Amino acid sequence: MRIREIETTPYEDQRPGTSGLRKRVATFAQPRYLENFIQSVLDVLPERDGATLVLGGDGRYHNDHAIQVVLKMAAANGVGRVLVGRGGLLSTPATSCLIRRHSADGGIVLSASHNPGGPHGDFGVKVNGPNGGPAPERLTEAIYARSRAITSYRIAEAQDVALDRTGEARLGKMAIEVVDPVAEYAALMERLFDFDAIAGLLRSTSFRMRFDAMHAVTGPYALEILERRLGAPPGTVVNGTPLPDFGGEAPDPNRVHARALVAHLYGPQAPDFGAACDGDGDRNMILGRCFFVSPSDSVALLAANAHLVPGYRAGLAGVARSMPTSRALDRVAERLGIRCYETPTGWKHFGNLLDAGLITLCGEESFGTGSSHLREKDGLWAVLFWLNLLAARCEPVAQIVRAHWRTFGRHYYSRHDYEGVEPQAARRLTEDLRARLGDLRGARFGEDVVREADDFSYTDPVDHTTASGQGIRLFLADGARVVYRLSGTGTEGATLRVYLERFEPEPSRQDADAQEALADLARLADEIAGIRARLGREAPSVVT
Ligand code: VG1
Ligand code: CO
Missing domain, CATH: 3.30.310.50 (Alpha-D-phosphohexomutase, C-terminal domain)
Incomplete structure (x- = not known):
């Protein structure tokens, strides 16, 4: 394998924001733009030689091209092994899961999350650390500093790596493992939730749900977990095939962008439960029949009911919310006698609290909920948590939320x-x-x-x-x-x-x-x- 060292000059605008570097596709498609940023990421990795990385994306336009560039650059920079999702797909939470389970040194998610896709949409690169969480600010600032001083990047001259089937491949000395994007994540969900109880609910004739994958990455995850493993009727998952332009919509699970799902839940054929996830699978929206659950209420309610879920039966060490998130969670924490931390916006700020065992659950008003099971917010996890609650409490969503309000305000x-x-x-x-x-x-x-x-x-x-x-x-x-x-x-x-x-x-x-x-x-x-x-x-x- 021949390695080429290619001269470059810096772009001035490669400072990662709340969640990675996000730009228009046209910006990323400029010559050397992606390469500069990836070289800057690889340059600041503490243990690059022989490192193990996890790599995937949400399937948006440019994903296919970018994933090959990252693989070739990783090989040229001495990375030892890359686990990559089949088809180049990995949700953000599944990436976090794989980094942790394989003790990888970090990961790269090619996604602009809920931003629109397609040739005129957005592209992005998120960088995760060895704990499986978004890179903390000192790392993103180091990447940015490096991107402003970069003079060359290294890339392998090689054929594209086939990613359509699981198995092993090599690029020079670097080992590539094409993994099933869903399997290990689904196994983790089975350990956290009462799958028997949820399966009972989903198979009963008195309960119906709809999950809208918004033509984004959670389609394959939801089909495997909800329909195959839990036995929800075929058709429960809609828009389940990831498309490069997400069908022309922003894959943002809120009442504006997930209009069709909301209309269904408020319509004459409304099922009992509705949910949607965003482009990279870390956000969730929860709906009952003719009822919208505010994300700030959702995290508070999960905390108050966590004892009903096997993975959290032992109790919560503490909880956290981003500052703008409502204080509903604080009231639950007070009642439970645990601490509620208030952090700046962005999941990276929960990482240390989770790593230190100070908190178990956390959330943001922006449709993000998660826990110590990994280091990203996790859309399907939240959906399964809700299904577990519904199975345990045998009450409609609206009734559960109203009862919560009566107790806590x-x-x-x-x-x-x-x-x-x-x-x-x-x-x-x-x-x-x-x-x-x-x-x-x-x-x-x-x-x-x-x-x-x-x-x-x-x-x-x-x-x-x-x-x-x-x-x-x-x-x-x-x-x-x-x-x-x-x-x-x-x-x-x-x-x-x-x-x-x-x-x-x-x-x-x-x-x-x-x-x-x-x-x-x-x-x-x-x-x-x-x-x-x-x-x-x-x-x-x-x-x-
Ligand atoms: C937004 C949300 C924030 C979230 C971030 C990344 O950031 O407000 O809560 O963590 O997106 O989510 P901002 O800076 O635009 O307000 V995601 O699903 O785009 O990784
Ligand atoms: Co997202």
Whole structure:
């Protein structure tokens, strides 16, 4: 095998965001763009020579090409062994699972997650460490620094590796193992959940569900686990074949992008349970018949009911949520007598807490839920957790959630996204808020009083690294909260996220529509920050 060393010059824009490097396909398709980034990743791997890596992607456009580039570059850079998913496919959680089970040194997921795919869509590269989790900031910053100084990359001159069948192959000295993308992940799920009870539920005539894979990576996983192993009727999984453009939709499991599933769950033929996952399989949306479960409620409810699930019967060490996620989880933690950590947005911040055994369950408002079983959020895991609860409690989804609200109170919650806005205007909006924090404390707006205002910063209790500037928080005197934050995963313009939360302890007032219950708060958030005026938008582009 001949190794070529190819001269290159740096691209200036290869700083990973909240979750890897995400750009338009056209950006990734520029000469040497992907190669520069992959060489930078390989250069900062602590133990590159003879290392074992796990490699896969969500099947989006450019996946096939990029996976061959990564394999050839890994071989040229002395990597010892690569486990790659058959067909180049691996969900993000399955990658995490394989890294851990094979004690690999890290992994690479080719995905832009819930962002649209296809030739005009997005592509991305996520890098994971030896614990199976997203690379921590010091690693992504090292990759970025390297990408700005790069002068050459190494690549093997070789034929493409056949990935359509499981088995062993070689590229020079490097061993390649093409693995079934589903098998080890499915085995892990069988150890965590009561598959007999779930199978009983799915096979009974009185229960029906629909799982929407959104033409993305969870199709093969859901077909194997839900239909083959658990015996759900054929057709339970819809859109189960991964497509390079996800059928033209953003594979984002929320009420906007998973419209068809939502319409089905609210329609005349509505089944009892509905769920969807995102492009790379780490997000989940949970629906009951005519009922939407807010992700912030979902993680709180899983924590409160974890004792019903075999893998969590021993109890929870602690829990964690990202800062903008509602405080529903905090109330459950209080009741359970365990700690609830509050971290910045992005799964990488849960890694140390999980590794140190400080937490067992964690979640984000952005449809992400997970646990210590691996180091990524895990969409199908959340779906199976819910199915296990439904089997154990024999109650409809809506009834379970309402009972939870009665016990713990309801946190009305919504996120309003202003996507693709002018970056400078968005930056200025948050900078101005930051500059006004002192004035905002104690300020009165009509009936509302701002009790506290700050810019969230976090010190990791394990390695004591700090992350600052993680979002502007306004706490109102009546207990409501508004958070403003700029997205770190977009590829065009900037996205302002406004997170709204209001607590309602009184059961007779817990059944309102969330948008109605939060309308005043949304107006206040606009009034304080001047969103409409500054961004030139009348309304958010996505409401979840
Ligand atoms: C978004 C979400 C965040 C999530 C991240 C990656 O980040 O808000 O909670 O962890 O996406 O998810 P941001 O910076 O755009 O708000 V995934 O499924 O795209 O890996
Ligand atoms: Co994702």
